[in-house]
Amino acid sequence: MKQRLALPVGITATGQFYPERIVTNTDLANLVDTSDEWILTRTGIRTRRWVEPGVASSDLGAEALKMALERRGITADDLDAIVVATVTPDMFFPCTAALIQHKIGASNAYGFDVNAACSSFLFGLTTGAGLIAGLGMKRVAVVGCDVMTSIMDKSDRNTAVLFGDGAGAAILEQVEEGYGILDFEHRLDGSGAPFLCMPGGGSLHPSTAETVAAKMHYIHQDGKEVYKRAVRDMAEVSRLMLDRNGIGTGDLALFVPHQANVRIMDAAAKRLELPSERMASNIGEFANTTSATLPTALHQSVETGKLHKGDLVVLAAFGAGFTWGGALLRWV
Numbered sequence: 495m496k497q498r499l500a501l502p503v504g505i506t507a508t509g510q511f512y513p514e515r516i517v518t519n520t521d522l523a524n525l526v527d528t529s530d531e532w533i534l535t536r537t538g539i540r541t542r543r544w545v546e547p548g549v550a551s552s553d554l555g556a557e558a559l560k561m562a563l564e565r566r567g568i569t570a571d572d573l574d575a576i577v578v579a580t581v582t583p584d585m586f587f588p589c590t591a592a593l594i595q596h597k598i599g600a601s602n603a604y605g606f607d608v609n610a611a612c613s614s615f616l617f618g619l620t621t622g623a624g625l626i627a628g629l630g631m632k633r634v635a636v637v638g639c640d641v642m643t644s645i646m647d648k649s650d651r652n653t654a655v656l657f658g659d660g661a662g663a664a665i666l667e668q669v670e671e672g673y674g675i676l677d678f679e680h681r682l683d684g685s686g687a688p689f690l691c692m693p694g695g696g697s698l699h700p701s702t703a704e705t706v707a708a709k710m711h712y713i714h715q716d717g718k719e720v721y722k723r724a725v726r727d728m729a730e731v732s733r734l735m736l737d738r739n740g741i742g743t744g745d746l747a748l749f750v751p752h753q754a755n756v757r758i759m760d761a762a763a764k765r766l767e768l769p770s771e772r773m774a775s776n777i778g779e780f781a782n783t784t785s786a787t788l789p790t791a792l793h794q795s796v797e798t799g800k801l802h803k804g805d806l807v808v809l810a811a812f813g814a815g816f817t818w819g820g821a822l823l824r825w826v
């Protein structure tokens with residue numbers, strides 16, 4: 495198999511962190527006109543975690559990264575760079591990477607944020623790998639962290655039931671030939687912007703009393719359009735990578751799709767003719783944590799013994815933009 499990067503780069507450790515507060519579907523039914531049955535059958539979500547006021551993305555990201563460092567047996571000082579994937583930075587600036595760097599005391603690292611909505615971690619992963627393969631760095635952390643409750647209208651049943659808060663982290667290093675990121679495919683189509691966005695608070699509509707009254711600082715989406723595109727596009731890029739590397743579905747140990755809706759995930763897996771046992775799923779417990787879905791699903795697959803050295807893994811993501819893509823890895 496041909497390696498796309500100039501050097502083999504792989505994930506050598508993972509970590510995760512969720513806030514403690516568990517919010518059930520029944521809790522949500524006390525806030526908006528919904529039910530446990532509707533949420534479960536339409537999305538597969540049973541519970542999600544919500545932060546307490548004052549807890550931000552960098553707090554979750556720093557904890558997830560500390561776990562990944564510990565699992566790898568290295569310290570924060572060993573990091574050359576921190577790439578943070580998030581759509582809910584603590585503030586517009588400084589970047590969340592700076593806040594995490596300070597919290598964990600990574601005195602030798604530089605860093606920056608990547609925002610490609612729910613594809614942020616995937617794009618951050620290959621960007622981080624590029625820092626090693628192209629710029630000669632030794633150890634790069636990629637952190638996916640989001641506090642979706644900070645941009646979610648808790649009185650809007652269309653979105654309030656879908657998202658949760660959480661963080662996942664991965665350490666990237668040069669690995670043995672034939673391991674790590676073997677291939678990737680990334681896409682961007684800005685004609686999708688109106689279908690999923692947070693219209694207020696940016697340079698187009700700076701925050702004013704009027705934008706806040708119009709709830710422009712919250713997620714707006716056309717769920718049906720996002721649904722259709724997510725299924726089609728995640729399946730298409732995954733198939734493309736498998737085909738061009740001569741990998742049959744039977745050879746794939748694990749499919750790790752973005753966790754937005756279990757029906758989207760199942761439909762994408764079905765198009766790939768993959769049985770559900772070979773799909774990583776944490777949406778039931780944690781809902782859609784945006785930038786954290788892929789690294790937490792990977793971390794949990796490692797921790798539960800579903801992912802072993804040599805396994806072929808496909809990551810697939812889809813998000814606002816539209817942004818989407820995939821990566822093919824041989825697990826280290």
Ligand SMILES: CC(C)(COP(=O)(O)OP(=O)(O)OC[C@H]1O[C@@H](n2cnc3c(N)ncnc32)[C@H](O)[C@@H]1OP(=O)(O)O)[C@@H](O)C(=O)NCCC(=O)NCCS
Binds near residue numbers: 612651717754782
């Ligand atoms: C949002 C989503 C769950 C809705 O599921 P759906 O099967 O498409 O449902 P519909 O849009 O057909 O809505 C059916 C009805 O349920 C209602 N409804 C929406 N949310 C509801 C809720 N939480 N509880 C009860 N009813 C709800 C709708 O208002 C609609 O009612 P109407 O027919 O009277 O207008 C689904 O479209 C989805 O998951 N889309 C992708 C969203 C996403 O993943 N976003 C992030 C991408 S990274």
